[in-house]
Amino acid sequence: MVSLNRRYTFQVGDALANERTLTLSSGSNEGYLISLRPFVHPNASENEFPFEWGFAGPPASAKVGKKDSETDTIDFNFEFDTNVHLKLENTHRGVINTFWKTWESGLIEERGQVFPFGADKAGIEFFELWQPLDSTRPDYVALDENSANQETARSVVLTVDSTDFRGLVITVGRWVQGILFKKSENTIKGINFLRAVEQQDGSWKTLLNYGSDFDKFPQSFVAPLHAAIEGSSALTWKVVESNI
Amino acid sequence: MVSLNRRYTFQVGDALANERTLTLSSGSNEGYLISLRPFVHPNASENEFPFEWGFAGPPASAKVGKKDSETDTIDFNFEFDTNVHLKLENTHRGVINTFWKTWESGLIEERGQVFPFGADKAGIEFFELWQPLDSTRPDYVALDENSANQETARSVVLTVDSTDFRGLVITVGRWVQGILFKKSENTIKGINFLRAVEQQDGSWKTLLNYGSDFDKFPQSFVAPLHAAIEGSSALTWKVVESNI
Numbered sequence: 001m002v003s004l005n006r007r008y009t010f011q012v013g014d015a016l017a018n019e020r021t022l023t024l025s026s027g028s029n030e031g032y033l034i035s036l037r038p039f040v041h042p043n044a045s046e047n048e049f050p051f052e053w054g055f056a057g058p059p060a061s062a063k064v065g066k067k068d069s070e071t072d073t074i075d076f077n078f079e080f081d082t083n084v085h086l087k088l089e090n091t092h093r094g095v096i097n098t099f100w101k102t103w104e105s106g107l108i109e110e111r112g113q114v115f116p117f118g119a120d121k122a123g124i125e126f127f128e129l130w131q132p133l134d135s136t137r138p139d140y141v142a143l144d145e146n147s148a149n150q151e152t153a154r155s156v157v158l159t160v161d162s163t164d165f166r167g168l169v170i171t172v173g174r175w176v177q178g179i180l181f182k183k184s185e186n187t188i189k190g191i192n193f194l195r196a197v198e199q200q201d202g203s204w205k206t207l208l209n210y211g212s213d214f215d216k217f218p219q220s221f222v223a224p225l226h227a228a229i230e231g232s233s234a235l236t237w238k239v240v241e242s243n244i
Numbered sequence: 245m246v247s248l249n250r251r252y253t254f255q256v257g258d259a260l261a262n263e264r265t266l267t268l269s270s271g272s273n274e275g276y277l278i279s280l281r282p283f284v285h286p287n288a289s290e291n292e293f294p295f296e297w298g299f300a301g302p303p304a305s306a307k308v309g310k311k312d313s314e315t316d317t318i319d320f321n322f323e324f325d326t327n328v329h330l331k332l333e334n335t336h337r338g339v340i341n342t343f344w345k346t347w348e349s350g351l352i353e354e355r356g357q358v359f360p361f362g363a364d365k366a367g368i369e370f371f372e373l374w375q376p377l378d379s380t381r382p383d384y385v386a387l388d389e390n391s392a393n394q395e396t397a398r399s400v401v402l403t404v405d406s407t408d409f410r411g412l413v414i415t416v417g418r419w420v421q422g423i424l425f426k427k428s429e430n431t432i433k434g435i436n437f438l439r440a441v442e443q444q445d446g447s448w449k450t451l452l453n454y455g456s457d458f459d460k461f462p463q464s465f466v467a468p469l470h471a472a473i474e475g476s477s478a479l480t481w482k483v484v485e486s487n488i
Contacts, residue, residue: 006386008252008351009261009373017253017261017373019349040348104284105263107252127261129253131375140386142250 001151002135002172003027005108007037009129010052017127021052024195025130026172028155029243031059034080034170034177036193038208049188051210056080056168056179072100080168080179087186090116106143107131135173138197138205148173156222157241158229165213165235167192171221174198177208178217192217246379246397246416247271249352251281253373254296261371265296268439269374270416272399273487275303278324278414278421280437282452293432295454300324300412300423316344324412324423331430334360350387351375379417382441382449392417400466401485402473409457409479411436415465418442421452422461436461 007023025035034056042050057079065073076096078084083091098112108130113123133140134147136154143150150173158169160180169178178194192211196204204221216235223229225242251267269279278300286294301323309317320340322328327335342356352374357367377384378391380398387394394417402413404424413422422438436455440448448465460479467473469486 008349008375017353017371019347019351022349040350103263105252105266106284107263109261129261129373131252137383139381139390140388142384142386144384146383 002029002153002155003150004133004135004172004175005130006133006140007128008107008131009127011127013124013126023052024133024175024177026135026170026175026177028157028170028172028241029153030155030157030241031062032155032157032168032170032241033057033062034168034179036177036179036195036208038193038195038210049191051082051193054080054082054179054191054193056170058168067099070101074098074100080166080181082191085181085186085191086188092116094119135175138174138199152243154222155241155243156239158218158221158223158237159240160235160237162235165216167217167235167237169194169218169221169237176204176221180211180213180216182213196221245395246273246399247394248377248379248416248419249374250377250384251372252351252375253371255371257368257370267296268377268419268421270379270414270419270421272401272414272416272485273397274399274401274485275306276399276401276412276414276485277301277303277306278412278423280421280423280439280452282437282439282454293435295326295437298324298326298423298435298437300414300421302412311343314345318342318344324410324425326435329425329430329435330432336360338363379419382418382443396487398466399485399487400483402462402465402467402481403484404479404481406479409460411461411479411481413438413462413465413481420448420465424455424457424460426457440465 005025009017011017021037023037027033036054037052039050055078061078063075067073092114098110101109110128113125115123132143134143136148153173156171160167167180176196180192182190192213193208194217195208196206216231216233218229218231218237223239227239229237249269253261255261265281267281271277280298281296283294299322305322307319311317336358345353354372357369359367376387378387380392397417400415404411411424420440424436426434436457437452438461439452440450460475460477462473462475462481467483471483473481
C-alpha cells in the first residue's frame with residue numbers, strides 16, 4: 001500500500017498549534033519513505049534554505065509496531081536527514097519513537113518526543129496531524145471511500161549512491177518526491193529536493209526545485225525494476241522498487 | 245465570495261485535539277451560513293441523533309470584525325441552533341465571540357470560548373482548525389491557486405418559515421446543506437438535516453439524510469431569486485439569494 005500524507009498541524013512543546021509548511025510524506029508499497037517540508041512563506045532568515053526539514057530512507061528507516069489496539073508505533077531512523085547532513089547543533093540524532101492514532105474522521109495523529117539537546121537531556125514533545133491524500137489524483141484530494149485503491153497504486157523507487165552523491169526518489173501514484181545529498185558538502189549547497197505531480201495529460205509539473213545539483217535528479221520517474229535512469233547531468237539512478 | 249470549510253480539529257478545554265465528525269461549514273456570497281457536524285462513527289448514545297451540533301443563520305448571524313492585522317473576529321448568534329431547539333441543558337446561549345487566523349499553509353484557526361453553564365460562570369476555551377475546500381469540485385479538494393475563483397462561485401439560498409416549519413438551505417458551488425426545524429417539536433424528531441453534492445454528471449448525491457420531515461426539503465436547489473420551490477411534501481421554499 002502506498003501512502004501520501006499532507007501535514008495539517010505541527011505543534012512543539014508548549015507552543016500553539018500551527019502549520020507553516022506544505023509538507024508531504026510519501027510511503028512506497030515496499031516501505032521506502034520521504035518527507036519534504038518546505039515553508040510556504042519563508043521569512044528572511046529562512047530564504048536561503050526554505051525548509052523546516054527533509055528526510056528519507058529505505059524500509060529499515062521505519063520500524064512499525066503496536067502499542068495497543070488503538071495506537072501504532074513507528075521508530076524512525078532516517079538514512080537521509082537534512083539536520084544530520086548539515087551537522088546542525090541542537091537537533092535530534094538517532095531513533096525517534098512515534099505513536100500514531102487514526103481519528104474517526106480519518107485524520108492521523110502522530111505524537112512523540114525529540115531530544116535536540118542529547119538523549120540524556122530533556123525531550124521535547126511534538127504533535128503532528130496528517131490528512132491521507134488520494135495519491136492517484138493530481139490535486140490535494142482527501143482520501144475517502146470514493147478514492148482509488150491505494151493498496152495497488154503505483155510506486156517506483158530510484159536510488160543513487162556514487163562517489164559524490166547519494167539520493168532517493170519515490171513516486172507514489174501521481175506524486176514524486178526526491179532528495180539528493182552531495183556527500184562531501186555538508187552545507188545547504190549539498191542538499192537538493194524535488195517534488196513533482198503528474199497532471200491529467202501525463203505531463204509532470206514541478207512543485208519543488210531546490211539545489212545546485214537539481215539537474216542530477218532523474219528526468220523520468222516510472223520504469224521497470226533494475227532499470228538505469230540518467231539525470232541530465234549524467235548521474236545514473238537505479239530502480240530498486242517498481243509497482244507499475 | 246462563497247466558502248466551504250471542512251473541520252480538521254476540534255479541541256475543547258484541556259482535552260487533546262481530536263475530530264470525530266465530518267463537519268462542513270458553508271458560507272454564501274451574501275453571508276448566509278450553515279454548519280452541519282455529523283459523527284463519522286457515532287457511539288451507542290449518539291446513534292439516535294448522530295450529530296455533534298448543527299447551526300445556521302442569515303448574514304446577521306455572523307458579525308465580522310478585526311482584532312488586529314492578523315486576527316479577524318466573528319461574533320456568532322445563530323438563528324438555527326440544534327442545542328437551543330432541543331432546549332439542551334449546559335449548552336451555550338447567545339453570542340459566541342470567535343477569533344480567526346489564517347496560517348501560512350492556508351489552514352484557518354478558530355479560537356473562542358463558550359459558556360455552557362451561563363454567561364456569569366466560567367467559560368470553556370475551544371480551538372477549531374479549518375481547511376478551505378474548492379466548492380466547485382465534488383470531492384474534498386483543498387483550495388489552492390489552481391482552484392476556481394470562489395469569489396464568483398455559485399450560491400443559492402432557500403428559506404421557509406411556515407406555521408409549522410422553519411428552514412434554511414444553502415448551496416455553494418456543488419455543495420448543498422440544509423436544516424429544517426419543526427417549530428412545535430423540541431425533540432430530535434423536530435430536526436432535519438440535508439447534505440448533498442452535485443456530481444460531475446450533474447446528478448445530486450445525498451450525503452446526509454436525517455429527520456422524519458426530510459422529504460420536506462426542496463428537491464432542487466438552484467433557481468433564480470424569488471422563485472418558489474416545493475419539497476415533495478408540499479412545503480414551499482423561497483429563493484432569497486441567487487448567484488448562478
